[in-house]
Amino acid sequence: MAFLTEPYQLLQAECRQRNVTLVAVSKTKPIRDIEEAYALDHRDFGENYVQELLEKQAQLPSDIRWHFIGHLQKNKVKYIAPFVHLIHGVDSLGLLQEIQKQGLKLQRRIDCLLQRHIAKEETKFGLDEQELQQILDQVHQQPNAFASVQIRGLMGMASFTHNQQRIRSEFESLSQEFHKIQSGLLPGHDFSILSMGMSADYAVAMDCGSTLIRVGSKLFGERSYPAHSS
């Protein structure tokens, strides 16, 4: 399956119009599919697996903006820290501290999103409201201890369901939380990214105020192995 040019152009036009960033999720897809998208001037790509990302990054142009959207283990931060554009799935203080440590070593401020658990399913990663607040408090109280990370916003995944109303209410509550934080907090952090919406639910997500959507199968065709493992 090749990169699907027509769906891409339609979706990209819609995103530009709404000022939404389109991240093309290329996990499990071959290099040549990414090259096809790159040839259309696409630069934002999302990957879930560290090993796969490293292999692709080494073979592709250096102006690609790589988004790490999977569950990130602390011991693997060091491999992607030198080049990653945005880490979407920060789901613990320990992980944020490790990213800080690697950023400091590299003299590089690494952009992160805090992942909020909004779905009903137990299987999805993410922080609950209280855990999120604890991290924000820490960063707020000890800016020097987090000077090599920048909290750019929130990321969330809705429940895997056909119930549109439920998806909408999950996205709406995340959006409200995002705006509450945005208005209150974190001097020195450009807190402006709300990453929500995938192939099946990006339209609802954009309606609810998403500023970045992560779209895979709609652009690259169906994948042959699971979407949400580490």
Ligand SMILES: *Cc1c(COP(=O)(O)O)cnc(C)c1O
């Ligand atoms: C795989 C994945 C996507 C893209 O999923 P599609 O349904 O193929 O668009 C988006 N976000 C995350 C976190 C993913 O793991």
